[in-house]
Amino acid sequence: MSRKSKTEPAKELSPLALQLIASRFKALSxxxxxxxxxxxxxxxxxxxxxxxxxxxGQANVSKHLAVLRGAGMxxxxxxxxxxxxxxxxxxxxxxxxxxxxxxxxxxxxxAAALSSDQKD
Amino acid sequence: MSRKSKTEPAKELSPLALQLIASRFKALSxxxxxxxxxxxxxxxxxxxxxxxxxxxGQANVSKHLAVLRGAGMxxxxxxxxxxxxxxxxxxxxxxxxxxxxxxxxxxxxxAAALSSDQKD
DNA sequence: TCACCATATTACTACATAGCGATAAAGCAA
DNA sequence: TTGCTTTATCGCTATGTAGTAATATGGTGA
Numbered sequence: 043m044s045r046k047s048k049t050e051p052a053k054e055l056s057p058l059a060l061q062l063i064a065s066r067f068k069a070l071s072x073x074x075x076x077x078x079x080x081x082x083x084x085x086x087x088x089x090x091x092x093x094x095x096x097x098x099g100q101a102n103v104s105k106h107l108a109v110l111r112g113a114g115m116x117x118x119x120x121x122x123x124x125x126x127x128x129x130x131x132x133x134x135x136x137x138x139x140x141x142x143x144x145x146x147x148x149x150x151x152x153a154a155a156l157s158s159d160q161k162d
Numbered sequence: 163m164s165r166k167s168k169t170e171p172a173k174e175l176s177p178l179a180l181q182l183i184a185s186r187f188k189a190l191s192x193x194x195x196x197x198x199x200x201x202x203x204x205x206x207x208x209x210x211x212x213x214x215x216x217x218x219g220q221a222n223v224s225k226h227l228a229v230l231r232g233a234g235m236x237x238x239x240x241x242x243x244x245x246x247x248x249x250x251x252x253x254x255x256x257x258x259x260x261x262x263x264x265x266x267x268x269x270x271x272x273a274a275a276l277s278s279d280q281k282d
Numbered sequence: 283t284c285a286c287c288a289t290a291t292t293a294c295t296a297c298a299t300a301g302c303g304a305t306a307a308a309g310c311a312a
Numbered sequence: 313t314t315g316c317t318t319t320a321t322c323g324c325t326a327t328g329t330a331g332t333a334a335t336a337t338g339g340t341g342a
Contacts, residue, residue: 054200055196055197055200055262057193059262059265060193060196060197060200061193062265063190063196063258063261063262063265064190064191064192064193064195064196065191066261066264066265067187067188067190067191067261068187068188068191070183070184070187070191071184071185071187071188071190071191072184072299072300073177073180073181073184074300074301075184076175076180076183076184077175077180080174080175080180088318088319089318089319089320090317090318090319093319098301099301099302099303100318100319100320101301101302101303101304101319101320101321101322102300102301102302103319104319104320104321105299105300105301105320105321106300107319107320108320108321114268120308120309122309122310122318123308123309123310123316123317123318123319124317124318124319125318125319125320131264133260133261133264136260137257137260137261138183140253140256140257140260141183141186141187141253141257142175142179142183144186144251144253145179145182145183145186148234192329192330194330194331208288208289209288209289209290210288210289213289218331219331219332219333220288220289220290221289221290221291221292221331221332221333221334222330222331222332223289224289224290224291225290225291225329225330225331226330227290228290228291240338240339242288242339242340243286243287243288243289243338243339243340244287244288244289245288245289245290
């Protein structure tokens with residue numbers, strides 16, 4: 043592989059690369075889509091189950107699933123009448139957990155700051 | 163820390179948590195913002211340097227920087243007339259590198275599929 | 283003080299998309 | 313075939329935001 047000696051000095055990314063990376067992050071930038079992924083992390087679900095579990099409308103869920111499929115994060119297969127959905131890229135879990143624990147840290151440090159900041 | 167025995171069974175996230183995570187990813191879902199972060203990974207830069215290096219307009223860069231600051235990813239300090247910008251959350255680098263290498267994998271496997279798929 | 287410089291903000295246009303209701307498409311049952 | 317079920321798609325409205333030009337803000341030097 044092309045590993046340099048050190049930590050790699052943060053390469054310049056081409057406009058195309060930036061565009062592609064941005065579109066991946068964009069797929070993750072919507073609460074409903076994150077909710078769908080969060081549900082799918084527990085295992086495969088049909089579209090109908092996702093509709094019920096997410097509380098969003100059927101058309102909306104279908105559209106969001108199309109986005110996630112387009113980003114290569116969710117896969118589907120037909121099973122009778124239903125469409126079974128599953129996470130097709132495990133990176134999603136890592137990314138979300140990373141973001142999640144980072145948020146928790148921030149929250150906790152802010153909470154700590156608030157409680158030690160209690161002047162009158 | 164609160165690590166369970168196994169891999170943690172993918173907790174249910176609250177609507178607020180989903181909203182917060184989504185907004186972080188949203189900050190990363192724009193090519194210009196990724197470009198700014200990419201430049202800042204090489205070290206601190208003034209707004210003017212970012213304008214020049216990114217090729218975007220001054221007002222636009224300023225607005226994107228405000229988004230990144232709002233997401234806690236970039237910090238700034240005044241230094242004379244200039245505003246010096248720097249990455250304030252190292253998670254950004256990890257996230258981008260993760261996404262980047264994932265993309266590279268996909269590209270390479272697609273390229274490989276294409277070359278081995280060369281029937282007449 | 284005034285003039286200048288770097289940056290932020292405002293006002294605006296253009297475009298993308300989230301959400302919804304209605305409808306289409308596709309597979310199953312009778 | 314008809315009717316039912318599940319999902320995808322269409323048409324639409326409302327909202328968000330990227331980009332730009334113009335202006336405002338605030339620090340610097342004369």
